[in-house]
Amino acid sequence: MxxxxxxxxxxxxxxxxxxxxxxxxxxxxxxxxxxxxxxxxxxxxxxxxxxxxxxxxxxxxxxxxxxxxxxxxxxxxxxxxxxxxxxxxxxxxxxxxxxxxxxxxxxxxxxxxxxAAGLAELRFGGAKDQPGLTILTTLGTGIGSAFLFDDALVPNTELGHLQWNGDSIERYAAPTARERENLSWEEWAGRLQEFYDHVEFLFSPDLILVGGGVSKNPEKFMPMLKTRAEMRIATHANNxxxxxxxxxxx
CATH class of the missing domain: 3.30.420.40 (ATPase, nucleotide binding domain)
Incomplete structure (x- = not known):
């Protein structure tokens, strides 16, 4: 120790x-x-x-x-x-x-x-020494985000509160929406795809990292997502x- x-x-x-x-x-x-x-x-x-x-x-x-x-x-x-x-x-x-x-x-x-999750990935994980823009998304009760650009954190981004049909997009696409509406993993991945399509259109990231509680089950939704940027599970997941x-x- x-x-x-x-x-x-x-x-x-x-x-x-x-x-x-x-x-x-x-x-x-x-x-x-x-x-x-x-x-x-x-x-x-x-x-x-x-x-x-x-x-x-x-x-x-x-x-x-x-x-x-x-x-x-x-x-x-x-x-x-x-x-x-x-x-x-x-x-x-x-x-x-x-x-x-x-x-x-x-x-x-x-x-x-x-x-905080972004700092963990920047200092000890998937965003370390990563050039350009990395966007970490944390999928849990809501959708959190961290922008990591050339080894620096851009604080207080709130991609979960992008407006979507008159409400925050996390109400539509967070893991809690899947549970609340009893969606299949495939149905939920379709909503998540809309979220990531919107994020890529706005910000054109070089790398997308996925963290939060649902990141412990990547095989249930990640294969159904398609992004221009490389997408992978955050190194430290829910820790x-x-x-x-x-x-x-x-």
Missing amino acids: AKSVDRAVGIDIGGTGMKAGIVDLVDGQLVSERVRIPTPEGAKPKDVLATVEQLLDKLGSDADELPLGICFPTIVKNGRTLSAANVSKKWIGFEADRFFEEGLGRPIHFVNDAD AGIIGAASLSL
Whole structure:
């Protein structure tokens, strides 16, 4: 195991589940068990904070003195959360960075969840040393995105909220839409194809990476997708948010 100075804690707060782990910052790998607790219903700030404390307790005393990064499924600018697609509306315009630091009694690093996943891929995964534009899409409760251009993150892209028939496209094409409408994998892949066609038309990426919870079942939908850019599963799949959040202390 790496020395403590080379490790950090990452916490990934999602619309459905909250996950945490200790990360080796040299090679970008989890060096602890990944712990998970369902996101509290309504995802209000005080309930999310309490769940973060439970996750840290599950990681044990090893996590107490390590740098801590937290990623969250909203737009994040200067420590404030500016949106709330899959969490309580109380997060809109909320001083989240200060709230977590005061509640936990320790410094934190705070970032959007898809941007954290993008950092994991940029520093330790499929986007490392990749020229041009890489777009990471995280397919989970919604659709998150990270733009990675020539080894740099362009923060707070929100491709899941591209307008589609008067609503955010994630309502139509996210994995939760497949579950909610009882779609077959083939039917859902057709919707996902429309999403990626739209993204390619707008941005012409050189590489598309697919992460998020559904990335653990790539054989069920990836063969049905066709894109001009190379498309592949993100190296760190559903652990990318934890790893990227932890890497903010680099």
